[in-house]
Amino acid sequence: MLVVKFGGTSVGKPERMKKIANLVMGMPGKKIVVLSALSGTTNTLVRIGDHLVAQQHTAAEQEISKKLVND
Numbered sequence: 001m002l003v004v005k006f007g008g009t010s011v012g013k014p015e016r017m018k019k020i021a022n023l024v025m026g027m028p029g030k031k032i033v034v035l036s037a038l039s040g041t042t043n044t045l046v047r048i049g050d051h052l053v054a055q056q057h058t059a060a061e062q063e064i065s066k067k068l069v070n071d
Contacts, residue, residue, distance in 0.1 A: 002029060007036025041067075 004027070006020050024033055037045065044067045051060035 002027060002031040003034065004031060005034040005036070007034075008038075011035055012038050012040075 004024060009016070010020065011017055020033075024031060036042070044063060048060050048063045051057070051063060
């Protein structure tokens with residue numbers, strides 16, 4: 001069993017995801033593939049979570065909207 005992990009900028013764009021898929025499909029045997037959040041997403045999720053914990057629902061919604069517009 002082989003475990004491979006990719007994250008951040010390595011999964012940040014469709015062409016990079018395709019390269020990862022090709023790489024993994026070319027590996028023999030059983031494998032587990034772990035993908036982290038896309039580039040920049042983790043920091044946004046932390047900010048949203050911080051807003052929600054602080055009961056700042058409007059700020060959390062604004063952060064979500066900003067992320068949706070930028071992606």
